[in-house]
Amino acid sequence: MRTLFILLGKELRSFFFSPVAYVVLALFMVISGFSFSQAITLMGEKPTETSIVQWTFYPRWFFFYFFFLFPLITMRLFAEEQKTGTLESLLTAPVRAVHVLLAKFFSAFIFYVILWIPNLVYLGILHWVSDGRVLIPLGSLGGAFLIILLIGLFHIAVGCLASALTRNQIVAAIICFTLILLHFLLGMFLLLMAKDVPVEYMGIVNYFATTQHISYFTIGLIDSRAIVYYVSFTVLLLTITHQVLEYRRWKA
Amino acid sequence: MSEEIPPTPETPPPAPDTPPTIQRGKIGINVSVQILLGLVLFAIINYLSIRHFRQWDKTYNREFTLSEDTLSFLKQLDKKLSITIISRKDSQEHKDMAQLADSFHREGRSKLKIDIVDPNKDLEAFQKLAMEADRSHIQLDLGIFVRPTTSTNESADRPAGEAGKATQYIPQASLFRYTADINQRPVLAGFAGEAALTSALMAVARGDQPIVYLVAHKSKLRTTKDGNANGTIISMVSRQNMKVLPLSLDQEPRIPEDANAVFFVGMIDDFDERELSMVRDYWHGKRHALFFMLNGQAGLNTPLVEKFLAENGVVPQQDRVLRTYGTASGTEKLFEVKSTFLDASPITMPQKGTVTTIPGLTRSLKLTPEAEKPRTENIDIRALLSPTTGYWGEMKYLDVSPQADEGDNLPPLYIAASMERGASKDAQISVDSSRMVVIANSSLLDPDYLLPQNYDFASSCFNWLLQRENYIGINPTPKTMFSVKVSDEQQGRIFMLSTVVLPLTVFLLGIAVWGARRG
Missing domain, CATH: 3.40.30.10 (Glutaredoxin)
Incomplete structure (x- = not known):
């Protein structure tokens, strides 16, 4: 466990010593800050059934920028080390491949969580500026954060796998983006195809649809199915990535 | 300088190092099996998750x-x-x-x-x-x-x-x-x-499907383009899968046998003796229900209706509930009554403590559980609604500046009550009881003034009258409309902070870190 924490610290340092992390964070803050301002404008014009939390965490243009995040965060994780040749040294050092994998995975995840913290700050600012007159539903806020974290876990695991498969960061980014997009489109496709299925089968269709998960969680309906789906998929992808790393180890 | 040890003739020379052979085929199979097992486990977990899931409604x-x-x-x-x-x-x-x-x-x-x-x-x-x-x-x-x-x-x-x-x-x-x-x-x-x-x-x-008879021919209700209180009642009762039928007391020898309830809303014409007798007979039956919404119109006189209610322990007063308030031009009367739902009855239990507004003219009700009939016939009387502080029952309510004085009805006042004839704590005996609700106001369900809490109250009354207590707790899900009210200046400040200042700070921090690393 100690090895894992040492590696995690090293990975986090490498994240925050790189200007790329700050550029990504600043860009993400501009987009989410803009979404937040737009939400305030829209809700100021007329009352809506959609709360400020839904507008902030799930605006209409959410997927336009959300999918680009993960290739940016994960593309360098393994690909860069493979290119510079440091991955072989790392894997032949007295550390287990699983420690290397988990350290990289969690460092990316921690950075991803940090990306979302400004949204909480914005809500705090609104609460402060409006003297607490704006209703912020806490169940909705908790649900929104939970689904953002769950989807983040899954997408970062996809990014880890993509990065472990190639030594070229751009190729890793493209693989990651494609896999995430395919998963998203599969859910959308099932939703479109299943318009006329009976209610009892809608649960199965909704099971794979990211848009449904987000829309339910952001109103505050927490569902164990989505939690199991993303966590189990993350574990599966990390297992496959681990096998890829083990392959590199014995190949080396 | 290392010292070489000469080989002894007794020990055989070590075998030359041979690199271990990597059995790629075996490792490949091993990896494939592990991935396959992972996939199977993934499928099983997700199948179980679809079959046995839980939702938390926050x-x-x-x-x-x-x-x-x-x-x-x-x-x-x-x-x-x-x-x-x-x-x-x-x-x-x-x-x-x-x-x-x-x-x-x-x-x-x-x-x-x-x-x-x-x-x-x-x-x-x-x-x-x-x-x-x-x-x-x-x-x-x-x-x-x-x-x-x-x-x-x-x-x-x-x-x-x-x-x-x-x-x-x-x-x-x-x-x-x-x-x-x-x-x-x-x-x-x-x-x-x-x-x-x-x-x-x-x-x-x-x-x-319970049948409710509505006595409309004796009523006069304010009617707008959206209908009147009777229309609201018909819509509410139909929504609860009760059948509503009109009833003219003057054309019937008795209240029909199949009547689960009879509603009297905003009556301006009094009962005659025959009708009073019909209503009394009905009230003395088993599992019967009566619903009265008294008309508050000034100068109205319905002595036989009041006699019937009074003998059962609820006495409508001749006052009107009001309060006064000072304005620049003098004292004004306010007939809209702010009232609190009381917790004495299962009807109002889900709304206990909630304050509502009762529009129009409202009379006060005097509850007399100690009277002879309520005592001998075991009539359980419960107050449902009581005006908040500041209101009283004014007898001279047409005066310009009335004051609470002798002869007026002072708090505690009640403006709605329920009666249960043959009530018992034993649920098996209580199922044969007859029930009545009296509300001393007929504007409560006027479509123009209909408030959600008054709607729920009336709905609970109907369900209690028809012995469907199970329904009382099922209230409509309210719709919350979210809005943000901030001034343009505040909005500008939020925009600057969230879209410019904070991201720029992070960007500058990044440049500083990068500069320090290069330095």
């Missing part, structure tokens, strides 16, 4: 949580019922209708078959349903259609009257409640889908 209005009464009914349901939700998928109402289907499917999976039909997209399915409904004399449109899960042939074989009892249709329009915004545009205020659907399921499962 929505603001607990939109996905069914009431205890509905859950208890679904648990006890011993028939398989079919629910068809007829809704346009692109409509504003569809979200609530689909959520309702989802909630009932989740809780009654094995007993309910739920379908959603969009008449725009699946005309054939809708027409098939409409034909089925037509056999029950139901003209199907958007809404919810409930029936037992029988084959079409079985349904066709059933006589029309019997089919009517076995099917229920709830029009979509009756499920949604609207209020007006400041520009008088309708705004969705609540969704009463759960109460209506539970009620319909109960009616289909049990095959009964």
Whole structure:
């Protein structure tokens, strides 16, 4: 466990010593800050059934920028080390491949969580500026954060796998983006195809649809199915990535 | 300098190092098996997750949580019922209708078959349903259609009257409640889908539909383009799957045997002695119910109605409840009564402590449980609504500046009460009791002044009168409209902070870190 924490610290340092992390964070803050301002404008014009939390965490243009995040965060994780040749040294050092994998995975995840913290700050600012007159539903806020974290876990695991498969960061980014997009489109496709299925089968269709998960969680309906789906998929992808790393180890 | 050890002739020379052979085939199989096992485990976990899941409803209005009464009914349901939700998928109402289907499917999976039909997209399915409904004399449109899960042939074989009892249709329009915004545009205020659907399921499962008679010929109610209080009552009662029929007391020898309840709303004509006797006879029956909303119109005189109520322990006073307040031009009277729901009765228990406004002219009620008849006939009298502080029952309410003085009725005042004849703590004896509710105001259900809490109160009264306490706890889900009211200056400040200042700070921090690393 100690090895894992040492590696995690090293990975986090490498994240925050790189200007790329700050550029990504600043860009993400501009987009989410803009979404937040737009939400305030829209809700100021007329009352809506959609709360400020839904507008902030799930605006209409959410997927336009959300999918680009993960290739940016994960593309360098393994690909860069493979290119510079440091991955072989790392894997032949007295550390287990699983420690290397988990350290990289969690460092990316921690950075991803940090990306979302400004949204909480914005809500705090609104609460402060409006003297607490704006209703912020806490169940909705908790649900929104939970689904953002769950989807983040899954997408970062996809990014880890993509990065472990190639030594070229751009190729890793493209693989990651494609896999995430395919998963998203599969859910959308099932939703479109299943318009006329009976209610009892809608649960199965909704099971794979990211848009449904987000829309339910952001109103505050927490569902164990989505939690199991993303966590189990993350574990599966990390297992496959681990096998890829083990392959590199014995190949080396 | 290393010292070499000469080999001893006794020990054989070490075998030359041979690199270990990597059995790539075996490792490949091992990896494949591990990945395959991972996939199988993933599939099993997700299959179990679909079969056995849990939801936590943390929505603001607990939109996905069914009431205890509905859950208890679904648990006890011993028939398989079919629910068809007829809704346009692109409509504003569809979200609530689909959520309702989802909630009932989740809780009654094995007993309910739920379908959603969009008449725009699946005309054939809708027409098939409409034909089925037509056999029950139901003209199907958007809404919810409930029936037992029988084959079409079985349904066709059933006589029309019997089919009517076995099917229920709830029009979509009756499920949604609207209020007006400041520009008088309708705004969705609540969704009463759960109460209506539970009620319909109960009616289909049990095959009964209570009959309510409405005595309208003695009333005079303010009527607007949206109708009057009687219209509100008809719509409410129909929504709860009760049948409403008109009743003229002067044309009937007695109140019909099949009357589960008789409603008198805003009467301006008094009973005659024969009618009084009819109402008394009905009240002395078993499981009968009377509902009175007294007209507050000035100068009105209905002595026999009041006599009937007074002998049963509720005495309508000749006053009007009001309070006064000072303005620049002098003292003004306020007849709108702010009142609190009391916790003495199961009718108002879900709303206890809530303050509501009662519009129009309201009389006060004096409760006399110590009177002879309530004592001898075991009539349980409970107060339901009481004005908040500052109000009194003014006898000279037409005066310009009335004051609470001798002869007026002073707090505590009551403006609604319930009576139960033959009430008992023993539930088995209590089922034969007759019930009555008196509200000393007839504007409460006026469509122009109808408040959600007054609607819920009236709805609870009807359910209590018909001994359907199970329904009292099923209130419509309120719709919360979210808005943000900040000034342009505050909005500008938020924009600057969130879109410029904070991201720029992070960007500059990045440059600083990068510079320091390069330095």
